[in-house]
Amino acid sequence: MATEEGSGENTDIFAARPWVKSYPAGVPKNVDDDAIPTLADLIRDIFERHAGKPAMESFGVRMTYRDVARTADAVSGWLLQQGVGKGDRVALMMPNVMAYVPTLFGTLLAGAVAVGVNPLYTARELVHVLRDSGATVLFVLENFGATVEAALADIESSGGTKPKVVVVSAGDLLGLKGRLIDFVARHVKKIVPASSLPGAIRFAAVLAEGAGAPGARPEIAPSDMAFLQYTGGTTGVAKGAMLTHRNVAANILQSEIWLKTSLQDKPNPVTVSALPLYHIFALLASALVMSRFGACQILIANPRDIKGLVKTLKKRRFNVILVINTLARALLNNPDFRRLDFSGLRLSVAGGMAVQSRVADEWKAATGRPLIEGYGLSETSPVVCLNRADIADFTGAIGYPLPSTEISIRDEAGNVVRAGQKGELCVRGPQVMAGYWRRPDETAKVMTHDGFFRTGDVATMDAHGLVTLVDRLKDMILVSGFNVYPNEVEDVIAAHPAVAEVAVVGRRDEKSGEAVVAYVVSKPDTEVDEAALREHCRKSLTAYKVPREVHFIEAIPKSNVGKILRKDLRLLADGG
Template sequence: MNATHPAPATAGAPDPAAARPWLASYPPQVPKTIDEARIGTLNDIFRDALANYPNRPAAESFGKRITYAELGQKADAVASWLQGQGLKKGDRVAIMLPNVMAYPAILFGILMAGGTVVNVNPLYTPRELTYQLKDSGARFLFVLENFGATVEESLPEISLDRVVLVTPGDLLGLKGAIVNLVSRHVKKAVKPFSLPQAVAFKAVLAEGGKGKPQSVAVSPDDVAFLQYTGGTTGVAKGATLLHRNVAANVLQLEAWMIPFFGERQDHVMVTALPLYHIFALTVCGLLMTKIGGCQLLIANPRDIPGFVKTLQKSRITLMSGLNTLYNALAHAPGIEKVDFSQLVFAVSGGMATQEAVAKKWKQVTGQPIVEGYGLSETSPVVCANRLDIEEFTGTIGYPLPSTDVSVRSADGAILPPGERGELCVKGPQVMAGYWQRPDETAKVMTSDGWFRTGDVAVMLPDGQIKIVDRMKDMILVSGFNVYPNEVEDVIAKHPGVMEAAVIGLPDEHSGEAVVAYVVRKDPSLGADELRQFCREHLTGYKVPRRIEFRESLPKTNVGKVLRRALKEEVERSQPR
């Protein structure tokens, strides 16, 4: 991505935010702005939840629930233990966990102790883990025992005060012993490792529970999270999210969603995306805390049969996910036995939602998918569809309250509705910058204070935003721009297709050629039939030159298709 700053709007030109055409399309009960004077800390949100909803369930895992009062006790124990180990305000503490019951207690324990949370993908390789822990300067690491071998391999390269070993059964009472037994001996999910200096999470709770944590003066301007991301330039770096950034986004989401929640006070949010991912962290973990809801924690969303069985036994009112997850669930055996009658809405983010998936989801559940948009750098939510839509819109909706957006050309000029350009964002949820990377921060912040998302977008006349594609994924065919999302969306509409990924590969005639990799639903589907289908819906230069069928596509742990990894894999296999 070009490292130069776009030029600010021409002097004397009208402020692009002044018009804000999206405000006229807001539901009447949704405020245009949040009261930014009310933005406090995430600790304030947690304390309010403990005071207001002590007896409500805060989380559910493997059929066991924990109340807010119980969660508060465990978080206090974590905070007290960390302080006893010498944690000082601002010190970084890493969490390397899937969605297990211990996660919320550890998260809030770190924040209440005055620490900064560094979320780590548990599936990281030792190299990736080493880089993130060294870059963040984390002093402590909470890790699921299943990934102890990765930590052991990284230890010679990193400096940690303590490693805390968590089990899937922690905080589940007697049921936890069964969960651990199955994990270790039936599923054999724990590889052998040796971490002799590690502390068991149970020991942390026992030691920390002997006293109360010291009060720490945490302010909205203190760092809550270092949320690592490839960002718009592909280099892994920590988005520095202040308490005020994330707390603001929680208030923005509350303002957008609460009018549609109805009178009920017992919301249950299906939390299948991992909480180390910024979307689930804010939309599930923190928003549910703000409203006193319960998170239904799904430890392994890739186990679709197990996920469906959990849903069959649960009463759910809210759901979050992304395109691949909704697609897998909508086609899963047994999904027809899930009771979706109390589902208020299902929100989607993280990647583009395909129309074919949205239609199938509504057919199964009776509810449309409500798509939103955000990034790690924006805490994360920037835009969302209205929650009263009847059908999937294909857009990311409108900017949230107190959020400004503009679509800009390569030279920074603000483009009118209907023209494609880079989506830029301004609002209280935008990060403070990249951790210790002023050079990288400068690449994504304009001289007039807007964050450059790296996404190609179009603003519709009513202020809705439609994402066309990632800038770096655009394919150039004989001078024509081809956006993979568009081609993938068409391919996904074919009834014989389960999912698809489209990339550009070098071509001596056209510069790049469009190549599609497809997972079939119908094993009899052939490339010629699918190409003809594409010709009916796409201009000639957008039709895939090559179509290859595969059993699966490379994905992140949250199920997002990795075009870049696919492209690298294909390029490595090409003869040189």
């Protein structure tokens, strides 16, 4: 990565933590390290403080926090009966159905380690996570039973140990309405493929067997592992980030004190949980931070069904919504979304990927509220930086480091750069992972000698501590020695009125080393060609940043969370 002159000078800017002066009133520069609880203690506190409040809503059916506590205790009791306890891994392969949060909380209360699994994984991908994590129990939505069947056959054929399977349905915990939902899913819509899982147990049986189970709960320490959070795999094979109770609890407290003034007059805010809870962003923000506020989560099992999502939002005035750029754009493309009642909206928090300025402008125009962009990773539990909740407009930056968080921005030689210069964003704080599961070599690669985690992201920080993300270091394109950041090119192309979506990658090139390639999805009933888009880019980009090629495709490949899979596009660009 190219750096600018003088990068080794003025290295005390980050040590001085200038961002603290920009904190909202009442936000301390540090969280009390001695007051960081275990997640088990934190969950119990949530149950006690908000017992009678609605905690979750799915298909119009609600559960109170008292209901969630009772269900979580049954899951915890059943796990302990099975001999699953402290340190054992429990995999959760479900979308946002009612059973997810109680199962998650029950796993943590039993002292076990929660392993979130993308339910859209192929059998091969599932085998990797199950083998790598050594999960002893797998909770899976019945819709994905066929994938589990194939994965377990692979594990068995290679002499591996299969986890015990618990089969969950979308209608579990929804009473009589749940039975109707399951009947329609199985026999009308036929979205539950046949599968054979000998020895599997239904979720209802788990609750019946675990209810009132005797036995002492394990003693849990803050240093014990709580989550094995697999990286998204957008740039390679997924690795398991070991997140301790202290890591995640610290990040909950950091986020809570940052956002509390925005929700202090809402004793039971309503939050839209459309992003999947197995993903670290929604896991932390929806399932944990919002629960601290006594929020009722509107669970969306299929966020790709935008029409269905908007129909659900029509029925409930909501106060908080979490989005990533692709979800925000999809919502804005739906005319009914723009007609929703946004009078109760307090927070629109964006993360997971860079937000395009055009999307942010349209969001503010439609909802009356700015997108509050933050930044984090699986390895940082996840939140590192967040914009102030009281901003009037989208900033284009990822915000300020949260309390107790230190950052430094360094060049490729490890030297700290000046304020305003580009470099790799490095993080140190209580939310930084304990390391990669069973991969000390990979852990060593991402940790500096002085204990900072190397994020692999390129960023800048101004003199006031405001951090702006430039791009992924691995996604950076090197054209004849010049750095090209895909986010910048994508932002320009996305501003063209005929463009619905865009992704930019680099491909190998004999003359320039790499060439910029853009993949574009056009808006319906519009006309634009490669020459027009290249000319559009020339108005805002220097010559070497203008895409050498523009390809029009029907859909941009994305992960289930909605992140663009640039590795797939790079293979396509290179003819793979």
